[in-house]
Structure formats: C-alpha cells, structure tokens
Amino acid sequence: MSFDIDIQVQRGGRCIQTQFKTGPGITALFGPSGAGKTSILQAIAGLLTPTAGHIIVNDHCLYDATTNVSTHLRRCGFIFQDVRLFRHLNVAANLRYGLNRRGAAEPIINFDDAVAFLGIGGLLTRQPATLSGGEAQRVAIGRALLAAPRFLLMDEPLTSLDHARRDEIMELIERIRDQFTLPILYVSHDRAEVSRLADFVVDLS
C-alpha cells in the first residue's frame, strides 16, 4: 500500500475529512480550490497536525493516535505550487540543501545524474530570482529528489507555468514515476492533468 490515509484536519474553522488507500504510481487528489487539498498534503508532510486518524506511507506510520513523526524525519519530497526556492542560495546550493541533510538515508539519485535528468546543468551558478517559472520548478523537483525522499507530494506544480512548460514538467513527472519507484501524491484541480498522470484518483468534490 503506497498511501493509507484517514485523517481529519481542522483548517480555518472547517473540518476536512478524507480517507483513501492507493497502490504504487501517481495518486491524484482532485477537487475544486477550497476543497482542502493543500491542507491534506501539509498534514501528510507533518506541517499541519490532524485532529484524528492515521497517515501511513509505504507501510511507515507517520501519524496516528500515538505517533507523530517530525516533518524533517518524514522524508517527503514536497513540490510546492509556489516553488519556494531559497532566494539567498544559488541553484547548486538549493539542490544540495536536502542532499546535505538526508542523514544516513541512501540517495535515490546523485547530484550529477539529477542535474542531467532535469536538464539544469546551465543553471547551477544562477540565483533563483533570475530563473523562469519552468526552470525554477525543475530546480525545486531536483532539490526534493536529492533529499532522498520516500515519497513525493506535489501541490499543483504546474499552476505558475505556461502551456509549453506544463507539457515539459508533466513529461518529467512521468519519467520520475517510471525511473524511481516512489509513490507520488499529486494535487490538482485540472481534469486533463489528472487523467493524463494519475493511476488512482481521489475525488474531493
């Protein structure tokens, strides 16, 4: 079982409840904005504590009545909608941020291979502020992969991109799915994206 999620999350005076179990590959959390998709991802990453339930990923229990693993020990590769590169570090230092903090975890890809895989060799000395939206999202994906994640959480990673870039990043996500055997939870409100990428769909609408 990749994701075994059954949680209640309190967010802005509202209670969001969800329950799903999925197999390997890409699971899409699909629903309109305001359905609580991002809150669910934050809860799985440990950035938000649920009020009840359990979070089990790849048979590791991350949260239940007696367990609450800290975010930095959950090893989730979180790809944010708003990218969140560290603006005081250049691209190479951003990529190495998680790599240097993975502890004893076995890397799933080394630095040079990640750079080649993502096609970002020419960007290494650049500052995040000078990157285009597509370039920045590639760097963010590389940063997450290099942190040796056990699973990936993607929160509408295509939102800030134009059509051509969207296609590129979607292709990249498919290659990540095929090359690494990481469970991926992909949040989107776009039916076309979901039907192209998802092996499982959790409909929140």
Add this chain to the structure above:
Amino acid sequence: MLLTTDEWAIVALSLRVSLVAVGFMLPIAFALAWVLARTHFVGKVLLDALVHLPLVLPPVVTGWLLLILFGNTSPVGHALMAWFGFSFIFRWTGAALAAAIMALPLMVRAIRLSLEAVDPRLENAARTLGATPWDSFFSITLPLALPGVLAAIVLGFARSLGEFGATITFVSNIPGETQTLPLAIYSALQTPNGDAMAVQLSLISIGLSLGALIVSELLMRRASKAEQTRVV
C-alpha cells in the same frame, strides 16, 4: 585630527560603552523581535509598548527608573552587590546598560521588520528537506533577516554613542569612568575656555554618527533590493 590623550580616552570609553551595550542587547533584541514578529498571545500589545517605552519617555526618566531598579539600596542592586560584588552605579557598565536600554527599541524595530519579511513558507520547505527547526532557523531565517540584524547593530551603536540623559541620571558624569562623548561635550561647554574641546569632540561625534547612518542606509537599500527580486 590631533587628539590629546584625554580626548582619546573619552572616544575609547564611548566606543567601549557602545560596543558592550550593542553586544549585550543584540540577543535580547533579537528574541523580542522574534516574539513580536512570529507569535500571538494575549498581552502582546503591552510587550510591544514596553519595548518602545525608552523611545518615547524622557531619557531622564529612564535613567531615574534604572537608578531605582539597580541602585545599591534597591533589592536588585543589593543582591548584585551581595552575590557578585557588582554594581552598575558610577561605573562604565552602568553607562553601557543605560545605552543598551535606550538602543533597544530601535534594534527591535529593525530586526522585527526583517523577520516579518522572511516567508515562513520557506522555513516549511526547509523542514520537508530534512532541516530541524533550529537548522532551518540558522540556514534560512537568519541569513534572510541578516540585513535587518546588521542595521540594528549599526543603529543601536549610533544611538548608544549619542546617549546622554539616561546615562548622566543613572551613573553621573565621571571622567574616565562614565564620561562618554556627549557627557564630555556637555562638561566642556560648562568649562571656561572649553569651546575648542567641545568643537573637537562634536566633530568626532558627527563623524561617527554619520558613518553609522550611511552604513545602515546602505544595508537597508541592499535588503530592499533583495526583497524586490523575490523568488516566484
């Protein structure tokens, strides 16, 4: 500019008092700024007001309050003397304490502004990449807030150099011990034929303060430039 030994001693004392004041107050100012920028609790308005009090009170009142609090007959002053054999009264350390208290609001303001400009979502991103809360503070929050911290140091230093009212009330005007630049200028002006020395010391004051303000302005400009080129 040629200075006499006495004048050099005054400048050296002023620099020592200001550096100690800023060094002592910086961690406290940072902690207060962090609490004001990042936390919510009942009574936060009161804490904010207390921090700003030295900015709006007549400095003489601040000095007098310090005297009441740390004077040798007060419980705190008595305890300091009994346990550590230490007293602020009539000592340069008292001048440093007065300067530190007067610099506090300016330092907190500068640091608080820069902390508020740091996006907590970046800290969350760092946490998902394996950083502990302290690690994310030192690798993300602090470097991003650094221009504000540097500005706080410079502003606090300049404010300490200029401190007069609280110092003279709290620790008096003792040459070689508590007589910093502004107090020495005041004394020179009270002395017959002291004008030349007052001019000399005033010029030094102007030079030091101007230098500090220019450095702080440059730091602020760099910080706001970094803000404009903020990442997607």
